[in-house]
Amino acid sequence: MPFACIFVPDFPVEALLRAEPELRSQSLAVLEGKAPLQKVFAVNEHARRAGVDPGMTKLQIEACGGLVLRVRSLPQEATAHAALLDCGHSFSPRVEDAGCDTIVLDLAGLQPLFGPPPKIARALAHRASALGLEVSVAVAGNPDTAVLAARGFSGVTVIPEGKEAEQLGSLPVEVLFENPTRESVRLLETFNRWGIRKLRDLAALPNIALSERLGQSGVHLQKLARGATFHTLVPVESLLIFEEMIELEYPLVLLEPLAFLLGRLLEQLCARLEARALATQELRLCLELENGWQVEEIVMRTEARRSFHRTLRLPVPLLDSRTFLKLLQLDLKAHPPGAPIVKIHLAAEPVRPRATQSGLFLPPSPEPEKLELTLAKIAGIVGEDKVGSFELLDTHRPQGFRMQRFAPGSFSPQRHGDPEKDNSNILFPASSLSSSVSLCLCGENLVTALRIFRPPVDATVIMQDGKPASIHCPKNKETQGDILWAAGPWRSSGDWWEQGDWLRDEWDIAVQGETSIALYRLVRDRLGGRWFLEGTYD
Amino acid sequence: MSSLPLVSTAAIGRSVAVATPAWPSLVFERLSAMPKLAGVTSASRLEVRPAPQMVSSGVREIDALSGGLPRGCLTEICGPASSGRTSVLLAALAAATGRQEVCALVDISDAFNPHSAAAAGVNFEKMLWVRCGRLQKQSSPQRHRNTEKIEKIERPVKQGLRVVDLLLQSGGFGLVIIDLGDTPLKMARRIPLASWFRFQRAVEHTATVLFVVSQVPCAQTCASLLLKVSGKKLSAPSCQLSVETSPAHAQLLDGIQVQGELLRSRLERKPAGSVTTAFTTKVRAG
Numbered sequence: 001m002p003f004a005c006i007f008v009p010d011f012p013v014e015a016l017l018r019a020e021p022e023l024r025s026q027s028l029a030v031l032e033g034k035a036p037l038q039k040v041f042a043v044n045e046h047a048r049r050a051g052v053d054p055g056m057t058k059l060q061i062e063a064c065g066g067l068v069l070r071v072r073s074l075p076q077e078a079t080a081h082a083a084l085l086d087c088g089h090s091f092s093p094r095v096e097d098a099g100c101d102t103i104v105l106d107l108a109g110l111q112p113l114f115g116p117p118p119k120i121a122r123a124l125a126h127r128a129s130a131l132g133l134e135v136s137v138a139v140a141g142n143p144d145t146a147v148l149a150a151r152g153f154s155g156v157t158v159i160p161e162g163k164e165a166e167q168l169g170s171l172p173v174e175v176l177f178e179n180p181t182r183e184s185v186r187l188l189e190t191f192n193r194w195g196i197r198k199l200r201d202l203a204a205l206p207n208i209a210l211s212e213r214l215g216q217s218g219v220h221l222q223k224l225a226r227g228a229t230f231h232t233l234v235p236v237e238s239l240l241i242f243e244e245m246i247e248l249e250y251p252l253v254l255l256e257p258l259a260f261l262l263g264r265l266l267e268q269l270c271a272r273l274e275a276r277a278l279a280t281q282e283l284r285l286c287l288e289l290e291n292g293w294q295v296e297e298i299v300m301r302t303e304a305r306r307s308f309h310r311t312l313r314l315p316v317p318l319l320d321s322r323t324f325l326k327l328l329q330l331d332l333k334a335h336p337p338g339a340p341i342v343k344i345h346l347a348a349e350p351v352r353p354r355a356t357q358s359g360l361f362l363p364p365s366p367e368p369e370k371l372e373l374t375l376a377k378i379a380g381i382v383g384e385d386k387v388g389s390f391e392l393l394d395t396h397r398p399q400g401f402r403m404q405r406f407a408p409g410s411f412s413p414q415r416h417g418d419p420e421k422d423n424s425n426i427l428f429p430a431s432s433l434s435s436s437v438s439l440c441l442c443g444e445n446l447v448t449a450l451r452i453f454r455p456p457v458d459a460t461v462i463m464q465d466g467k468p469a470s471i472h473c474p475k476n477k478e479t480q481g482d483i484l485w486a487a488g489p490w491r492s493s494g495d496w497w498e499q500g501d502w503l504r505d506e507w508d509i510a511v512q513g514e515t516s517i518a519l520y521r522l523v524r525d526r527l528g529g530r531w532f533l534e535g536t537y538d
Numbered sequence: 539m540s541s542l543p544l545v546s547t548a549a550i551g552r553s554v555a556v557a558t559p560a561w562p563s564l565v566f567e568r569l570s571a572m573p574k575l576a577g578v579t580s581a582s583r584l585e586v587r588p589a590p591q592m593v594s595s596g597v598r599e600i601d602a603l604s605g606g607l608p609r610g611c612l613t614e615i616c617g618p619a620s621s622g623r624t625s626v627l628l629a630a631l632a633a634a635t636g637r638q639e640v641c642a643l644v645d646i647s648d649a650f651n652p653h654s655a656a657a658a659g660v661n662f663e664k665m666l667w668v669r670c671g672r673l674q675k676q677s678s679p680q681r682h683r684n685t686e687k688i689e690k691i692e693r694p695v696k697q698g699l700r701v702v703d704l705l706l707q708s709g710g711f712g713l714v715i716i717d718l719g720d721t722p723l724k725m726a727r728r729i730p731l732a733s734w735f736r737f738q739r740a741v742e743h744t745a746t747v748l749f750v751v752s753q754v755p756c757a758q759t760c761a762s763l764l765l766k767v768s769g770k771k772l773s774a775p776s777c778q779l780s781v782e783t784s785p786a787h788a789q790l791l792d793g794i795q796v797q798g799e800l801l802r803s804r805l806e807r808k809p810a811g812s813v814t815t816a817f818t819t820k821v822r823a824g
Contacts, residue, residue, distance in 0.1 A: 363637055363638045363639045363712060364639065364640075364710050364711070364712055364745045364746075365639075365640050365710050366640060366708055366709065366710030366711060367709075367710060370708045370709070370710070371708060371710070373708075374704050374705065374707075374708040375666075377704050378668055378701050378704055378705075381697050381700055381701060382668060382669060382670055382671075382697055382701065386648075386668065386669040386670075387666070387667070387668050387669070388666070388667065389662050389663060389665055389666060389667060390652045390662055390667055391662065392652060392653065392656055392662075401652040401653075403667075406666045407663075408640045408663060408664055446596075446597055446622075446625050446626075446629055446817060446818070446819045446820065447625060447628060447629075447654060447657045447658040447659075447819065447820060447821075448622075448625055448654075448793045448794055448819040448820060448821045449624035449625045449627070449628050449651065449654040449658070449819075450651045450653075450654050451624050451649040451650075451651065451719060451720065452648075452649055452650070452651045453649070454648045454649065478619075485789070486789065487787075487789035487790055487791050488787065488789075489787070508789075508791040513618065513619060515618050516618045516619070516620065516621070516768065516769060517620065517769065518618070518619040518620045519620045519769075519791065519794070535649070535651065536619050536620060537620055537791070537794065537821070538619060538620050538621065538622065538623060538624035538625065538719065538794075
């Protein structure tokens, strides 16, 4: 029963490199602590070769040329660890969290799906690389051997069953101790005095003598060195939280470099979602702003003032980082943060991906991704509240409707000739139906439409015998002169129990225009005494 | 100056070809052997362009007049105020949404009435309403009042044209309507022909019906179908527009009697039976 271990060497460095992969080829050192007592916490291989070691002070390493310094970021390490777990879960349901930089997978039953263990190991390394992590992968017959091999050997390692002691023998004894504790330091010093440098040396020691000198801990270490331990994997139930963040070295002012960083974070998020066979329908962007900037749109509290939040809700689950980036760009262009940005936090709400199957006989409809982008672009031209579908409100108040998000939804087939839909004659009999004409039911009674004037056109009306006789609109020169015909008034009122009550009289009038007679709806606001043209019948 | 010889000495003594009755076949043979010009198709091989698919406009009389609205073409309906063109617009929307097609209305003047649409039977969920004419941020006081006034008239049209372009490029819409009904004539006529040509090319070979409502024909030669409507007379229980002694509260506007005329159709392959039609709209509560 094989087990695989994924180990991330120099984990704090790798966590930062996920957001800045261009630094991978440079010497990078991660600092921890408060200035001026900052010390090096982790370095990458290039920095190690340049002579920079963990524990050195910032002053000591400043003399090294070409060294890039970054401050340790715990949130970025948390997201890197989450990405590592996502990588493991994309292969096996049984994943043990063995540390912030190490996970162990149970590969039982995966060979028919992914192939032999060496192929699985290579696929794990490739998937982790796609998530921005350069890892070492080892496959062995028991979890502890896999962990030691992954920590000791770089790249992909496969240890056949029965060869654990032989393969592990060349590793230094330091690989047995993950974190330096007092006990581990004491044991290492003891091994050093005894001349034990490699695991094969430790494995060759007599068992009883070792237990007498070092106790059970020494015996356990010897078993580890021989690859003879086994422990039951404790799978982790990881929460489906998909977040990526980056702390910036200097504040960002322009939207273009922000878009570049957002694109990178979105790629990481989409890769993690894809690894779990999920999509997203909601993106939450939180930008931490530089202190000291007054932004009008943000709530007047010290802590809340520093954050800028935007939420992007999608009509259908999507998993295209380019579409997400374009939507975020359009949204930020319409709603800029208003202050320099020091930190970016992006979260995605995971949902099951949509499973749609196109039909041959379905009517044409826009693709959801294209439609969403088009709507965002249109909103940037006319305004967010000026594009969408509408909903009639349950009120008698004139113009009682509100705009809402346009979501055509899925096609629901309607039976032709549905009596609830329409009760008119069929336009063409089925027998004479040709391929060039589609069957459609038409209404017998065509509704007279009313075109609304927004805003309403103020009018001056002269009454005669209780009905409007002539009209004059200062802002609409076509509507002037005698009223040829009038019908009304129809009085309506409402909302008298609230502050926004209304009371109005409506007239239908005919006025001679330049070329023809035009029909209007004339309204008198009884509360304000104002006359105005509400619309024209057309 | 020495004179050039009319005939070179090398040519003297050569046999000169003399036209014979076999020349036409020889010429044809030589022409056939010549390499064919790239991109040139012989007329005998040109395929007949298929007629576009027609869909119902929602008005039986207009369907009988023109055969419906053609997919992949630009249809224009023009007429003055109170001529019934908006009623035809709503009928087309109701028919298209009834076919479960996604429709879009680019409302240049923001004159659309949702209640009339509801009375006409439009499915709101399938209809995208774009309301043009958003006010910009407060202009600087140095700007001339006339400039602001002109911009206020031009802005909705410019926005509308950009929005139509985006919608047509996005694709997937069954019906896209451009409502220029209340746009000033001067502004509507200033829409460049290149824009109409661009829209017409964008819907070509697609299933989208591009429908333009205006006061006067704007799309010119780009419209495959051009209809004109006019209000024939008022439909009211009383007589027409005469000074009546009956009180106003006894009067009721029933609807509009519409006269429709087919001005141009590039789709007919046989002569139309009639180029005019008439129908009536009904006023419903809304």
